[in-house]
Amino acid sequence: MFRPEIERMRGYQPGEQPRGTKVVKLNTNENPYPASPKVAEAVAAAVPSLRRYPDPHATAFRMRAADVLSQQSDAITPDWILCGNGSDDILTIVTRTFVGEGQVVRYATPSYVLYQTLAEIQGAAQEIVPYESDWSLGFEFTAPDERLRLAYLANPNSPSGVCLAPGEVAAIADMLPCPLLVDEAYADFADTNCLDLVRSNERVMVSRTLSKSYALAGLRFGYLVAQPQVIEQLGKVKDSYNCDALSIAAATAAIDDQAWLEENVNRVRAGRERLMGGLEGLGFAVTPSQANFVWVTHPRVGHDQLYLSLKERGVLVRYLSYPNWGDGLRITVGDDAQIDTLLAMLGEMV
Amino acid sequence: MFRPEIERMRGYQPGEQPRGTKVVKLNTNENPYPASPKVAEAVAAAVPSLRRYPDPHATAFRMRAADVLSQQSDAITPDWILCGNGSDDILTIVTRTFVGEGQVVRYATPSYVLYQTLAEIQGAAQEIVPYESDWSLGFEFTAPDERLRLAYLANPNSPSGVCLAPGEVAAIADMLPCPLLVDEAYADFADTNCLDLVRSNERVMVSRTLSKSYALAGLRFGYLVAQPQVIEQLGKVKDSYNCDALSIAAATAAIDDQAWLEENVNRVRAGRERLMGGLEGLGFAVTPSQANFVWVTHPRVGHDQLYLSLKERGVLVRYLSYPNWGDGLRITVGDDAQIDTLLAMLGEMV
Numbered sequence: 162m163f164r165p166e167i168e169r170m171r172g173y174q175p176g177e178q179p180r181g182t183k184v185v186k187l188n189t190n191e192n193p194y195p196a197s198p199k200v201a202e203a204v205a206a207a208v209p210s211l212r213r214y215p216d217p218h219a220t221a222f223r224m225r226a227a228d229v230l231s232q233q234s235d236a237i238t239p240d241w242i243l244c245g246n247g248s249d250d251i252l253t254i255v256t257r258t259f260v261g262e263g264q265v266v267r268y269a270t271p272s273y274v275l276y277q278t279l280a281e282i283q284g285a286a287q288e289i290v291p292y293e294s295d296w297s298l299g300f301e302f303t304a305p306d307e308r309l310r311l312a313y314l315a316n317p318n319s320p321s322g323v324c325l326a327p328g329e330v331a332a333i334a335d336m337l338p339c340p341l342l343v344d345e346a347y348a349d350f351a352d353t354n355c356l357d358l359v360r361s362n363e364r365v366m367v368s369r370t371l372s373k374s375y376a377l378a379g380l381r382f383g384y385l386v387a388q389p390q391v392i393e394q395l396g397k398v399k400d401s402y403n404c405d406a407l408s409i410a411a412a413t414a415a416i417d418d419q420a421w422l423e424e425n426v427n428r429v430r431a432g433r434e435r436l437m438g439g440l441e442g443l444g445f446a447v448t449p450s451q452a453n454f455v456w457v458t459h460p461r462v463g464h465d466q467l468y469l470s471l472k473e474r475g476v477l478v479r480y481l482s483y484p485n486w487g488d489g490l491r492i493t494v495g496d497d498a499q500i501d502t503l504l505a506m507l508g509e510m511v
Numbered sequence: 512m513f514r515p516e517i518e519r520m521r522g523y524q525p526g527e528q529p530r531g532t533k534v535v536k537l538n539t540n541e542n543p544y545p546a547s548p549k550v551a552e553a554v555a556a557a558v559p560s561l562r563r564y565p566d567p568h569a570t571a572f573r574m575r576a577a578d579v580l581s582q583q584s585d586a587i588t589p590d591w592i593l594c595g596n597g598s599d600d601i602l603t604i605v606t607r608t609f610v611g612e613g614q615v616v617r618y619a620t621p622s623y624v625l626y627q628t629l630a631e632i633q634g635a636a637q638e639i640v641p642y643e644s645d646w647s648l649g650f651e652f653t654a655p656d657e658r659l660r661l662a663y664l665a666n667p668n669s670p671s672g673v674c675l676a677p678g679e680v681a682a683i684a685d686m687l688p689c690p691l692l693v694d695e696a697y698a699d700f701a702d703t704n705c706l707d708l709v710r711s712n713e714r715v716m717v718s719r720t721l722s723k724s725y726a727l728a729g730l731r732f733g734y735l736v737a738q739p740q741v742i743e744q745l746g747k748v749k750d751s752y753n754c755d756a757l758s759i760a761a762a763t764a765a766i767d768d769q770a771w772l773e774e775n776v777n778r779v780r781a782g783r784e785r786l787m788g789g790l791e792g793l794g795f796a797v798t799p800s801q802a803n804f805v806w807v808t809h810p811r812v813g814h815d816q817l818y819l820s821l822k823e824r825g826v827l828v829r830y831l832s833y834p835n836w837g838d839g840l841r842i843t844v845g846d847d848a849q850i851d852t853l854l855a856m857l858g859e860m861v
C-alpha cells in the first residue's frame with residue numbers, strides 16, 4: 162500500500178519537546194529570550210481576518226524583508242523571496258523542485274539530519290561527505306556526478322556551529338554541478354552570510370528562519386532568497402496557502418523590529434562566549450561557534466552519560482552520535498541563569 | 512536545473528484573494544461569519560509560547576478532536592488523527608506517502624483542481640474520470656489498474672456540492688484496487704459523512720479542514736482520520752513541526768466549541784436554501800448542494816460574462832470552466848445581506 166521508500170524510513174526524530182516549563186531546555190536551539198513585543202500586537206490584530214484565506218504570497222512579509230535584506234546586501238526585491246511554513250517547508254519545496262526519484266542529493270555530515278529524511282521521502286540517492294576534522298569540506302563535496310541535482314550546506318553548520326566564509330561557499334557553488342541550498346538558519350548569530358552570492362550565481366539559494374534569532378520557533382516561518390526565475394518554479398511546488406495569516410502578521414512585525422534583533426543577537430553572542438569559556442574551563446573541547454549553540458566533547462567522560470545525568474537533573478542538552486564519526490553534546494546558549502546552572506552541574510560531573 | 516515535471520506545470524491557481532474588505536467575496540467558500548470567540552482567547556494565550564517549538568504531534572487538538580468525532584462515529588482515539596497545515600498539507604502528505612514517480616492517481620472531474628497539481632509535482636500519471644451528468648460516478652472510477660496507487664474523492668464535491676452517500680463511497684472503496692482519500696472539506700454542511708468507513712477499511716482515509724465550517728481559512732489547519740498503522744507511515748512524510756503553536760491552540764479551541772459549530776452550520780444551511788431558491792427563481796439551473804456553495808448554470812446568459820459583470824460591481828463569484836465538460840458559476844453562501852445583494856444584481860443581468 163505504501164511506497165517502499167516510506168516504509169523503509171525511520172522518520173526524522175525531532176529533539177525532545179517536553180511540554181512542562183520547569184526544564185532548562187538547551188537541546189533544540191531555541192532563543193532564551195521572548196520575541197519582540199510587536200509580535201503579540203500583530204497577532205492580535207490579525208485574528209479578525211482568520212475567516213478569510215491568507216495572502217498566498219505573504220506579500221507584507223516579503224516587502225518588509227526585502228527592505229531589511231537590501232541593507233545587508235545588494236538591492237533585493239520581493240520577487241527574490243519565497244516564504245515557507247518554517248525553513249523545513251522551504252527545504253522540502255526546494256528538494257521536490259530539483260530532485261526526482263533515483264537522482265542524487267549531496268550533503269556533509271555531521272549536519273542537519275533532515276537532509277537525509279527529505280532525500281528518502283523523495284526516493285533520491287544520497288552522497289554524504291564527511292567533514293574533515295577541522296570542519297572544512299574536502300574536494301568530494303564538489304566532485305562531478307551526472308545524477309547530482311541538489312547540494313545542501315548548513316552554514317553555520319549544526320552541530321558544529323562552524324561557518325564557512327562566503328568566499329569558500331562561492332567557490333563550492335562554482336565547482337558544484339548542481340544548485341546549492343545554503344541553509345542559513347543560524348546566520349544572524351554569525352559574522353558573515355552568503356546573501357551576496359545569490360545575485361552572482363542563479364544556482365545559489367539561501368534559506369533563513371525566524372525560529373532562532375527572532376525567538377519564534379513556535380511560529381513556523383522561514384524564507385528563501387533566490388533569483389526570481391528560481392522563485393517562480395519553486396512557487397509551483399509550495400502549497401498555495403503555506404503560511405497562515407497569524408504567522409505572516411507575526412513574522413512581518415518581527416523582521417520589522419531590527420532594533421530588537423540586534424539587541425537579542427548581542428545578548429546571545431555574549432552568552433555564547435561565556436558558555437564557551439566555562440566549558441573550556443571544565444576541560445571540554447569546544448568548537449568555536451558562530452551560532453546560538455556550541456558543540457563540545459570531553460576527553461574523559463562519556464557524552465551519553467553526561468546527557469543522561471543532566472536530564473535527570475532537569476537540564477536538557479542534545480546528545481548526538483554520528484556513524485563512523487563520533488559523538489558529542491550540542492548545547493544551546495541559554496540565558497545567564499541557565500548557563501550558570503549548566504556549568505555548575507557539569508562541574509560536578511567531569 | 513529544475514525537474515521537467517515542475518517546469519511543465521502551470522501551477523495551481525487559487526481563487527482571487529483581494530486584500531480590501533469592500534468586496535462581497537463569494538468565490539472561495541469562506542464562512543460569512545466570524546469564528547468562535549474562543550479562538551481569539553486561545554491565540555492570545557499561546558503567544559508567550561512562541562519562543563519554543565510547537566508540539567510536533569498537535570496532541571491537544573488530537574485529544575479534543577477524538578472526543579468530538581467519537582460522538583459522531585465509533586470511538587476514535589488520537590492515534591487515528593494526523594494534523595496538517597491546512598487539508599492541502601494533508602493531501603500533499605497522503606500523495607507523497609502512496610504515489611511514486613510514474614505511478615497513477617485517479618480522481619473525478621470536475622472536482623478540486625489541486626489533485627492534478629499534486630499528481631504533477633509527484634511525477635505521477637493521472638486517470639481523470641468525468642462525472643456523469645447527474646454527478647454520479649461510473650464504473651471507470653473503480654476499474655482495475657496495476658499502477659494505480661491512490662484515488663481522491665471530494666465528498667461533498669466541489670464545484671457541484673453533491674454528496675455521495677456513505678454506502679456508495681463504501682462500495683467504491685471496496686472495489687478500488689488502491690487507497691481512497693475522501694476529502695470531506697465540506698462535510699460539516701452535509702447530511703452524511705464517511706467517518707465510519709475508516710474503521711472497516713484501512714484503505715479509506717477521511718480529511719477535514721477547519722477552513723470552511725469553523726470559519727478559519729486563514730489559520731491553515733486540517734486533519735486526517737485513518738487507521739493508526741496508516742497514520743504512522745504518513746507521519747514520516749509530514750514536516751516535523753507542520754502545525755504552529757498558534758494554529759494548534761486556535762484549532763483546539765474551535766473544535767471544542769461544538770455549540771458554535773452547530774449554530775453556524777444551521778445559519779449557513781438556511782442561507783444556502785434561500786440562495787438556491789432565489790437563483791432558481793431567476794432561471795438558473797441549481798445543483799442541490801450539501802456544501803456552503805452552490806453550482807449554477809444559466810440556459811441563456813454566458814457564465815463568464817455574468818462573472819465579469821458581478822466583479823465590476825464588487826461581487827466576486829467563481830467562474831469555472833472544465834475542458835470537454837462545460838462551465839458555470841460556483842457561488843459561496845454569504846450572509847443574508849450578501850445573498851440579497853447578489854440576487855438583486857443577477858436579477859438585473861438575466
